[in-house]
Amino acid sequence: MLSRDQRVPRRLLQLSLRASSVHNGSATSATTLSRALQPRSFSQVISSCPPVPQDEYDELKSFLAEPVTSGPTMERAKEIVTGWMQQYVDPAMLGQDATVMVMVADATEDPQFVMQVYTCLRDAGVSPSPITLEYSAAACAQLGQWRTALQIIDFMHQAVEIMHPSQDIYENAIASCHVAKKWMRAKHLLEEMRTYGLEASPELHVASIRLCIDIKEATATRVLLDAFLRAYDDELDEDEKQEIVIDLFHASINAQSLPQALFFRDELLARHYPVSKERYSRLIHLCAVKRQWHKARVLLQQFVNINAPPPEAAPSNRYTDDIYRLLDEMQTHDIDIPLTVYNAALRNFGQISLLDDALSVFSDMRGRSVIPDATSYAALMCSCGTRVEQSEVFINELQRDKCAPTLDVVHGYLLVPSRAKQWEEVLRRYAIVQNDAPLFKDLPLESDVRIQALVAVAYGRLSRAEEMLRVFTSMKIKGMDPNLHVYGEAMLAYIRQDQWRHALMLFDHLFQQQTPEMQEKRVLENFPMLWDYAILACMFGEQTQRAAMLYDTIIEQRVPISMVTGERLADMLTSIPPITLWKAFKTIPSLHRTKTNACLNPRVQNAVLKRAVDENDNTLAEQIVADGMQQLNIVPNSMTFALMLRLYASREDQENFHLWWCRMEDAKVKPTLHIFGVLLRQLGSLGVDCEDYAAELGRAVLDIMESRGMSPDTVCLQNYLLLSQDSEHVTRALAYVEDAMSAATQDDGNSAQDCCELTPRLLHTLFTALGNFPDASRVRNLLKRIVQDLPSELSEDAVAAFCAANNGQQALQLLRELMDAPCALNDEHVLFFLTNSYTCEDSSVETDTSRPRSGNGVIVDMASLLCESDKVKMEAGCLAFLIKHVVELSKWQQRDVYETSTQEEIDAMKKLLMHTFSGFSISQVTEFLSKVIDRDDLVHVMSVLDELQGAH
Structure with missing residues (x-):
C-alpha cells in the first residue's frame, strides 16, 4: 500500500x-x-x-x-x-x-x-x-x-x-x-495478485500471516508463510528471514495460539535458526496455560537435548502427575515459573476439585515468593469441591492480602456451597459480597450470568419462588442467557405460585429459541429437568391432553425423564392402556436406572403395574413383572409383591395369593405396611367359618408390626376393623386412632408421621365397629374431639357412622355433650342426629299400615336441645327432614288414631322449625315453604307461620 x-x-x-x-x-x-x-x-x-x-x-x-x-x-x-x-x-x-x-x-x-x-x-x-x-x-x-x-x-x-x-x-x-x-x-487476493505477475509487499504478507495467527487459522498460516518465503527467497537474506519467523513466533505466543507457536518453532528448527531459552520458556508457559502438560515436558526435554527421547506420559487417569513433574523439571533446568503457569495448574486442579493438589501447588508458589492474584484464589475455591469451610479460609486470605477480587472469585465463592447443596449459605455469601465487603463493592455482580444463576437456583431450591422469579426476570431483562438449571427452577417456581401456564410457556419458549447447534446436540432433549417440570405443570393444571403430547415426544425422542415423572405419566394418562405405557417405558433407561446398575429400579414398573391391578387385569400384571425380570433385570421389591398380592386378594384367588406370598418369602423381601395391609384384607376373605380365626390372625399381624416398630396405616386399620367387631379386637384400632388424633391436634410433624392418616372411610369403619363398644363415653369423647378439631368432611362421616350404629339415647347423649363442649355443628351433623331418631333400633319406620315413630320419643329431646343453642346451623337438609316428618305425621294423625306421642313429636319439630325460621321474615318463610311443600300440605305447617306472625 x-x-x-x-x-x-x-x-x-x-x-x-x-x-x-x-x-x-x-x-x-x-x-x-x-x-x-x-x-x-x-x-x-x-x-x-x-x-x-x-x-x-x-x-x-x-x-x-x-x-x-x-x-x-x-x-x-x-x-x-x-x-x-x-x-x-x-x-x-x-x-x-x-x-x-x-x-x-x-x-x-x-x-x-x-x-x-x-x-x-x-x-x-x-x-x-x-x-x-x-x-x-x-x-x-x-x-x-x-x-x-x-x-x-x-x-x-x-x-x-x-x-x-x-x-x-x-x-x-x-x-x-x-x-x-x-x-x-x-489470502485469496494474495494468490490472485500472482496470477497477474504481482507480489504484495513483505509487510502485507506478514500482516496477513499475523491476521491468521489472531484468528487461529493454523493451515492458512502455513500456506501463507511458505508462499511468502518462496516469493522473497532471493530478496531476503537469512537474518531477515530469521527475524520474520521469530517475530511471527512471538505473535503466536501473544495470541495464545499453541498450534501456530509450535509450527513456528518447528520452522525455526527446520531452517537451522537458533531457538533461545527465552523462546522455549515462552512456549512451555503457553503449553501450561493450555493445560498441555506433557507437551510442555516434551518441549523442555527438547530444549535440554533436541535428540533425547520424549519423557513418558502419565496415565490418562493420572494426567495431573505431569503438572508436578513439569514444575520440578522447570526448576531443575532453571526455567522461570511465572504466575500464569501456577494459575494454570491451580485452575486445572480446581476444575476437577483436587484440593490437596491445589494446596501443594499454592504452597510451592508461596515458597517461591510468587504473589497470588484473583485468578489464583478463584481456582483455589473451585478446587474445594463441596468443602465450604475451606473456601471461607481462602476468601479471608484474599481479603487479608487486599488482593483485588474479580467476578471469578465471587463465582468460586458461591459455587462451593452450591455444589454442597447448602443453599442458605449461597445466599448468605452473596449478601456479604453485595453489601458488607468493601473489597467487592465495585464489582458488577448483577451483570454476571454465572453468579446470578447460582443465586436464582439457591432461591429455587429453598422454595422461595417469588425471589427466584425476581432474579430470573432481572436476568432476562438484562439480556443474559440463563443456563437450563435456572430455567428449570423458574418453571418450578411458577408451578409453586399456581402459575402452571407460565411454566409451560417458558418450556415452549426454550424450544422456540433453541439454536441449530442445540438441536443437533439434542441439548433440550437430554436435559430431563425441563421435561419433569413440564409434566408437573400439566399435572397441577390437569392438562391431560398436553401431557399426552409431551409423552409422545418423550417416547419418540427418548428423553431421559426421571422416575417420578414416569410415575406421574402412568397415573395421569388413563386414556393410554397400561400395556402401551409399559412397552414405551421399557425403552427409556432413565426410568429404571440405578446408581450401581447391578439391578434396575422397579419404581416405574410398579406405577404401570398399579394401573393393571386397578383394572383387575391379572394377565397384564403377570406380564409386566415377567418382562421386568427377564428383559430389564428388574428385581421385584416389596411394592411389586404388595401390588400382586392386592390383585389376588381382591379377586379372592387364594391359590395365586399363596403363590406370590411364597415368592416374596423366597426373595427375602422385607414386609412393609402395604404388604401387611394386603394380608389383613386377605384374612377378611377367608370365609364365614373362619371369621374368629381370621380376627385372631389379624391381631397377630398387629403384634408383628408393633414388634418391628411399625404403626399400622389407614388401609391396615380399615381391613383390621372389618375382621371383627369384638370389643377387644376393636379396642386396638381405637387406640391407634386416638394416638393419631392427639398427634394431629399437637401439630407435631414427627408424631403425625408415625401415626395413621385419618380419612373419612377409616373413621366411618371405626365408629360402625364401635356400635356395641362397652365404654361408650370413650367413644363419645373421641368423636367430640374429632368434631372440634378436624375438618367437617372427616367429622361428618364419623358422626354418620356413630348415629347409624347406636340407639337414639346414645345419639342424644352425644348431641348433648357436643353442644355442651360447645362444638359448632353444621347442617350435615344435625341431620345425622335427626335421622337417627327415626332409624335407630327403638324407632319404627313408616309402612303402609304404621306410622314412623321416634325411638323413646328421642326427637322431642333432640329438638329441645337444638332450640337452646345458637351454634347449630340448620339449613336445607335439616329443614327438609323436619318439614317432611311434620307433614307425614300430621297426615297420620288425621287418617288414623290420634296419638299423643305423635303430636308431641310434631310439636317439637314445629318448635324447631320456628327456631330455625326466626331469623327470616314471614314473606321469606312463606315463599320458601310454597316451593318445598305441595299446596295441599301447606295446611300442616300453617301453625308455624301463625306462631312466627305472632312472634314478629
Missing part, C-alpha cells in the same frame, strides 16, 4: 495529462474508458445536468496545488464537491470532473468523504478513472470496507483497455481485509 507522498505526484501527472487531452479537444480516452466500464455508449447519452461551473473547477485545482486538511479552504473545497455530488453528477459527467472530486476528497485526508464521493459516482453510473479507483481503494484500506475494495478490483479489470492490474489497488484491498479481519479474502 503506497503512502500519500509516494502516490500523489504520479496521480497529479496523470490528471494533468488527461486534462491536457481534453483541452486539446480530444475526448477519445474518456469515451474509451466509458465504453470499457459500461455496456452502453456514453457518447449517445445526453447529460441531464449542466456542466460544472468553471470558477469552482478552478478553485478545486488551486486547492489541489496547495492542499490543506483543515480550515476554511478545506471546508470550501468540501462544500464545492458536495454541491457537485448533488447537482452535476450523472452518467455523462466528464471524467476529469469526477476525478477532480475524488482527488479533492483524498487531499482532505478524510477517507469517509472519499467513500461518499466514490459511492455517489458509482451509483450515478459515472465511469471511474484509474485515479478514482486507486484513491477509493486507499480509503477502503483505512476504513476496512473490503466489499467495496473487491468491487474496485472488478472495475479495475473491466478497464483493461486503459489500465493494467494495479499493485496499489490490490494492496489496499488486502489492507481493507486486514482491518475487517477477513483472512480468507486477504
